[in-house]
Amino acid sequence: MKILVGAFQCESNTFSAAKAGKENFYILHGEEAKQKLFASHLFEEAGFEVVPLVYAVSLPSGMVTRECFDEVLADFRAEAAKHPDADGVYLYLHGAMYVEGLGSGEEWTVKELRKTVGDAIPITLALDFHGNLSDGLVPLVQGIAGYRTAPHTDYDDTERRAAEALMRILNPEPETLNPEPIRPHFFRIRVQFADAAQTSIEPYVSVLRMIRELDADPRVVTASVFNGQPWVDAPFMSASIVVYSASGHDEIHAKAKAVADYFDAHKTDLTFGVPAVAPEDVAEAVRTMAKPVFVSDSGDNTTAGAAGESDCLVNVFRGTGLKTLFTSLYDQDAVAKYAGSAVGRGRILGFVGEDAGEGIVVREGNVDIVYSTVRTSFTMKEHFVAMGLNPADYDVVVVKQGYLWPGAASLAASQVFCMTPGTATNDFSTLPFKHLEGDYYYVKPTTTPNPPSLKLRRINPQPLIPNPQQPCPTTTKKSPTSALPPFRQSLKRRTLTPRSSISTS
Ligand SMILES: [Zn+2]
Numbered sequence: 001m002k003i004l005v006g007a008f009q010c011e012s013n014t015f016s017a018a019k020a021g022k023e024n025f026y027i028l029h030g031e032e033a034k035q036k037l038f039a040s041h042l043f044e045e046a047g048f049e050v051v052p053l054v055y056a057v058s059l060p061s062g063m064v065t066r067e068c069f070d071e072v073l074a075d076f077r078a079e080a081a082k083h084p085d086a087d088g089v090y091l092y093l094h095g096a097m098y099v100e101g102l103g104s105g106e107e108w109t110v111k112e113l114r115k116t117v118g119d120a121i122p123i124t125l126a127l128d129f130h131g132n133l134s135d136g137l138v139p140l141v142q143g144i145a146g147y148r149t150a151p152h153t154d155y156d157d158t159e160r161r162a163a164e165a166l167m168r169i170l171n172p173e174p175e176t177l178n179p180e181p182i183r184p185h186f187f188r189i190r191v192q193f194a195d196a197a198q199t200s201i202e203p204y205v206s207v208l209r210m211i212r213e214l215d216a217d218p219r220v221v222t223a224s225v226f227n228g229q230p231w232v233d234a235p236f237m238s239a240s241i242v243v244y245s246a247s248g249h250d251e252i253h254a255k256a257k258a259v260a261d262y263f264d265a266h267k268t269d270l271t272f273g274v275p276a277v278a279p280e281d282v283a284e285a286v287r288t289m290a291k292p293v294f295v296s297d298s299g300d301n302t303t304a305g306a307a308g309e310s311d312c313l314v315n316v317f318r319g320t321g322l323k324t325l326f327t328s329l330y331d332q333d334a335v336a337k338y339a340g341s342a343v344g345r346g347r348i349l350g351f352v353g354e355d356a357g358e359g360i361v362v363r364e365g366n367v368d369i370v371y372s373t374v375r376t377s378f379t380m381k382e383h384f385v386a387m388g389l390n391p392a393d394y395d396v397v398v399v400k401q402g403y404l405w406p407g408a409a410s411l412a413a414s415q416v417f418c419m420t421p422g423t424a425t426n427d428f429s430t431l432p433f434k435h436l437e438g439d440y441y442y443v444k445p446t447t448t449p450n451p452p453s454l455k456l457r458r459i460n461p462q463p464l465i466p467n468p469q470q471p472c473p474t475t476t477k478k479s480p481t482s483a484l485p486p487f488r489q490s491l492k493r494r495t496l497t498p499r500s501s502i503s504t505s
Helices: 030-036 038-045 066-081 105-117 155-170 204-215 249-269 279-286 312-317 334-341 381-386
Strands: 002-009 025-028 049-058 088-093 123-127 143-146 183-189 220-226 239-245 293-297 324-330 342-349 355-364 367-372 396-399 414-418 440-443 461-464
Touching (some): 002 066, 025 066, 049 066, 088 105, 088 155, 123 220, 183 249, 204 220, 204 239, 293 312, 312 367, 312 396
Parallel strands (some): 002 088, 088 123, 143 220
Antiparallel strands (some): 220 239, 342 355, 440 461
């Protein structure tokens, strides 16, 4: 039996100006594409023939341009067309891709691919925990497996669940996956959780326990919970529960609904999962902490699609005497512009660790700033090594992340979540949403001038403004950037004065 496999991933932030074109995708074909997918090995071990379509993965960005989407999809369809005898399709998508003029990238990926492979063969998906599932996507596929960890550590396990679902559909066991058609059970929970939502805290601990119990039922193909990607201004932005059953549909529907009802009833239990500090207080807050302290520039978090151009925290740490490494400011012309004042240079790795561009280190007093010719985030040791940098040489390391990625966390002696402004802000009341429908809840983080011990604090969820008839109070006629809170002025690009006194190395 023959399975087509592929990946097409970009997590979109519809407020971010950093749109993703084809040049922003890392694209592989053939054997290389096949090897990138853990599922390929599982299919082959089980005796299936694996045919790679395309592997196209981008750093989280703004919307994906229509041109890019159409080109990549044409590529997918051309490869699929060579195999009219395919028995099934496995796709590793993100879940929060938003295509300019279209909407859900996942819905349109499957819809377009179905034009080539037809409606008769099963498709299963592996998705990120931050997927926003559109109503149109769910009935197009026969199984969806989502990450069960945030921060994410279960990539392979998620691929395994989606792959095993497809193999069970293709090799049905008597009285379980046969002969009834597979049915989805889909429930939306209108919450807007960003970095507050971690799977080690409630309500996700309980919801995930219930999801695992449901998944253990042999009549269930897949059972998943999604947090949603909150920086997407679309009516399908939400958390969700999605379960696919092969038989016993009514009973499974009731069980899936019970999980969704539990989640809905406990959505207000969520607390902001990381200690949050205001930008004006962060320099003082880190002084007594174990070094290096990793500081998340959360409002300009490129792993949530922000542009990576804010130097807010350069201004905050400059002149504090704290030896600071700032990673990284995106500027296509950086190397040419700042060559004269460089104290270091190296390679910039992209989102999946690939060699993606050039970087340069410029020293401004106590702050070493990494400028990069491509958007990125220093999520793992390799990013620092490729630039010839060692976080241990610094008191403070600023990273363009929200909660720290595991690879970055392993380098940090302590960490702070800084509530910087920007298109990836966790203060959703500052963003001009226009297309949400229904009542949403979000967790509003609070910060105190001098957080005593940087412990978790319980925050009351606030109802979120979502009536389309009633404009969001923070919406103004001005551009979104101008609606941001203090420090917004520092979002603008500074012009660096090259300093001849800086030594080069
Ligand atoms: Zn995610």
